[in-house]
Amino acid sequence: MMKKSSDASVFRANFFVVWTEVAKNMKFLMAYPVIFVFWTIFPFFWFLTFIFQGQAIVGGLQSSSFAEIAGTPDYIPFIILGAILNGYVLTSLYGVGESIRREAYQGTLDYLLSSPCNKAFILIGKAVSESISSTIYAVIQLVVCIVFFGIELTLGVIMPIILILILMILGLYGIALMLAAFSLQFKQAHDLAHTLEYVFYLFSPVRYPVQALPFWAQIVGKFLPLTYALIAVRSLVLLRQNFLAIYEQIFLLFVIDAVALFLGFYLFNWMEKRTKKSGSISQY
Amino acid sequence: MNKIEENRGLEQVSCPVGLSLANLKAELRAIWECNIKEWKIELAYPINFTRQCIEPLIFLLPILVYGLVLLGGSRFSESLLRLVGTGDIVTYTFTGYIIMGFIGTAVWAMGFSIRKEQWYGTLESIYVTPTSRLSLVLGMALHSVVHQSLGTLFEVGVIYAVFGLALRIEGILPALAIFALMMFALGGFGIFISSLALIFKEGWIISEGFHSVLMILSPVAYPLTVLPTIAQQASTVFPTAPALVGMRSFLIENYTPEILGNVFLHLLVLDAAWIVFGILIFYLTDSYVRKSGTLGKY
Numbered sequence: 001m002m003k004k005s006s007d008a009s010v011f012r013a014n015f016f017v018v019w020t021e022v023a024k025n026m027k028f029l030m031a032y033p034v035i036f037v038f039w040t041i042f043p044f045f046w047f048l049t050f051i052f053q054g055q056a057i058v059g060g061l062q063s064s065s066f067a068e069i070a071g072t073p074d075y076i077p078f079i080i081l082g083a084i085l086n087g088y089v090l091t092s093l094y095g096v097g098e099s100i101r102r103e104a105y106q107g108t109l110d111y112l113l114s115s116p117c118n119k120a121f122i123l124i125g126k127a128v129s130e131s132i133s134s135t136i137y138a139v140i141q142l143v144v145c146i147v148f149f150g151i152e153l154t155l156g157v158i159m160p161i162i163l164i165l166i167l168m169i170l171g172l173y174g175i176a177l178m179l180a181a182f183s184l185q186f187k188q189a190h191d192l193a194h195t196l197e198y199v200f201y202l203f204s205p206v207r208y209p210v211q212a213l214p215f216w217a218q219i220v221g222k223f224l225p226l227t228y229a230l231i232a233v234r235s236l237v238l239l240r241q242n243f244l245a246i247y248e249q250i251f252l253l254f255v256i257d258a259v260a261l262f263l264g265f266y267l268f269n270w271m272e273k274r275t276k277k278s279g280s281i282s283q284y
Numbered sequence: 285m286n287k288i289e290e291n292r293g294l295e296q297v298s299c300p301v302g303l304s305l306a307n308l309k310a311e312l313r314a315i316w317e318c319n320i321k322e323w324k325i326e327l328a329y330p331i332n333f334t335r336q337c338i339e340p341l342i343f344l345l346p347i348l349v350y351g352l353v354l355l356g357g358s359r360f361s362e363s364l365l366r367l368v369g370t371g372d373i374v375t376y377t378f379t380g381y382i383i384m385g386f387i388g389t390a391v392w393a394m395g396f397s398i399r400k401e402q403w404y405g406t407l408e409s410i411y412v413t414p415t416s417r418l419s420l421v422l423g424m425a426l427h428s429v430v431h432q433s434l435g436t437l438f439e440v441g442v443i444y445a446v447f448g449l450a451l452r453i454e455g456i457l458p459a460l461a462i463f464a465l466m467m468f469a470l471g472g473f474g475i476f477i478s479s480l481a482l483i484f485k486e487g488w489i490i491s492e493g494f495h496s497v498l499m500i501l502s503p504v505a506y507p508l509t510v511l512p513t514i515a516q517q518a519s520t521v522f523p524t525a526p527a528l529v530g531m532r533s534f535l536i537e538n539y540t541p542e543i544l545g546n547v548f549l550h551l552l553v554l555d556a557a558w559i560v561f562g563i564l565i566f567y568l569t570d571s572y573v574r575k576s577g578t579l580g581k582y
Binding site: 038058066194198213 | 329331332335339342343345346347349350351352353354355356357361362363364366367373377484489492493496497499500504505507510511
């Protein structure tokens, strides 16, 4: 009986940590409305250049050569879906991965790490708040793209897309946890985040299908959750395939999530102990 | 009071001021020292330095791969040929993209120079020195231009080795002259951005915003003619569009410029306009933030 009550209070305490972290980050977001406007509007500018490039090179809105490897001649919806999902990569790497470093800049890292709670739940709170804000941006972008770029989204694919997004976010936050762990020890989180962003930028099919890459680069792409999420979402939305056609991608996303989350939590706890012992937590 | 100072061994230093050769030399020295300081900070983080040197190549590759995928692996585009007289997308995109890094120099390195000092905790110390704040911005710009040039050289080497480039060697000198003219105007633009970063505390949004807009309005991977008319007109206000068109005219065989008129004259006018405008806004905002006491606020 005592054990049950203790478990419940631990659960409540951890939930409170997550909830407080979410509320804190949402307050930050609301305090800087310009950041909200930026993340909603500027991703359009980033993919518009690819649309104009496509029009200049192909001379139209469809490319038969593109269809041979992407399965669809419409390169604009392909690019747009890639850009929207890639937004989650940016917010996970820079939002969660760098969050520990940001606490150090704000002078609050020592207090956070000396608080009597499991620090992983602080990171979970940061990840949840980043997921909420990223999803708000993604939904706004998607609505604009449905209206202006003719992307067709049926009700039947919405639930599978939500499942894919959740799986992708879990995998990305596993990677972000590893990044946060390394930033505790090596401090230069921004450089690590940039380097990881390059890996996603080059090897995942954000702007082109993975088949366009050399074989070794395709192998690298297979370790990224974004690769499977993009293949699955595009199969549902652009190629009009059913859920059964993407079971392989879903299964591989599960596997990547399990490995990334396990490694992320393990590394973070290990690095936290290590930096506490060495006394290098608040060093720059 | 004088007696006390004499006792402490204080030495009175007279700083050169106004329009004099001594002051110019002092400001040039300040620019050089700022540049050296930036290099020392940068080289203290070798991984960061290496990453930034390969960055131009990393950002160029997806643009090239995307273009090649649209054409089924071929680098020749009939549509581009009709628009600008050349169908080689690799050479076209590459000559456009080498400019992009220098736009980043203007909006990030210069735009963020003052704000960066605030992060380091050295802004107040710098502000009380008898040096022009512009020298600080220009010192950071000098470092960033040299740094960007290193990255561009690496990019040229890799792209030339992997894809090969069909460039006219005799066009390199006039293209460099156009590039130099563009850099003066971008310098004025960067000073303007740095003054905005003084007022707006989330300065990275200003830099990223202008960077994104310039990316669209510059004919990096596509000719200006694919843009809506209003965007084509807006692009003539910024130095990158005429500079890119001018450079390509000298570098690429059979290239048909999409902007009519004398590119050199166009850039000279933009140089004067952006430098005067940038310095004017910088002094106005500098004086405003000091008067309002908001300089050190985040």
